[in-house]
Amino acid sequence: MANSAFSDQVPSSLYAGGYYDINPQGYLDMLAFQDYGGGASLFDMLQQPTPPQALVVDPPASAMPETTSDLVNTPTTNSSSISSSSNEHVTDQENNNTRSDDDDDEEKTTTNKQLKAKKKNPKKQREPRFAFMTKTEVDHLDDGYRWRKYGQKAVKNSPFPRSYYRCTTASCGVKKRVERSSDDPSTVVTTYEGTHTHPCPIAPRGMLPETATYSGLNGGVNGVSSFLLPQNHYPQPSQSFFHNHINSLNFNNNSTTTTSSTIPSTYSHYMQERQSYPLSPSLLKDNGLLQDMVSFQIRKEEPKDEPS
DNA sequence: CGTTTTTGACCCGCGC
């Protein structure tokens, strides 16, 4: 069905961790899941009849079934290129291959071009990705970390550019991508890649008021994006933490909606738990603040069948 | 003056 259309519109490189929706109980259900490199994209999700303002998670390969691609594809079809998402196993530390400086061992300092080639690893291992959609007028939402923009590219089939950010912490190779959905301009899709190797610059809890602290560096315009990322090294109190964030998240400007979710320490953990993380009714309620947000239930698709 | 953003160029993977 829509797949053919997608295959044409969606860049093959777009990825999506999964497809979620909010169930009647107010939980966020993962409808589909996909590993990086899969055929579906966030846009695919947006294209769905009922675009979820949810999040997409891309857990470590080790944590997810390989058939995940099927799940994702099911909804939209896998016409696109599903590169073997089964890339090599993800190494425990994703930091190792951050960019040119690290990988290039030694002999590649020949020409500038090669330098730019950044990593010529035979197979680039992708770090776990975590994406979510936020309904907000502000492209950048504070998530407590400091980011530096290192690129911006026009996205095919979208009037909105995609911005690339990297965590400013020296040893942290976490990257983030922010783009506005062409399908729904009011929705911003933020994708995190990797895990922070350091504590959040600002206290996890009431981060909002202090947002100025870091976002101010940039003038608040660029601020940042979204919520907290899963931190393997700095595990957070799962559920309650999640809720706290939702409550505490403030969006400096006019972003009324949004939301966020925090994926606790490890995705795999969640995956295994397969629990539902109910949002407080009040949160999901109407206030507009969280209605767009989401909590979620990650389904570990052990069955690996299609979500149908 | 230090840090971040902007922006064009380059590289790479993939599809045709």
Added chain:
DNA sequence: GCGCGGGTCAAAAACG
């Protein structure tokens, strides 16, 4: 093999 599109680099500009 070529072209397309995504992702990254890095120099210059902008900002505080």
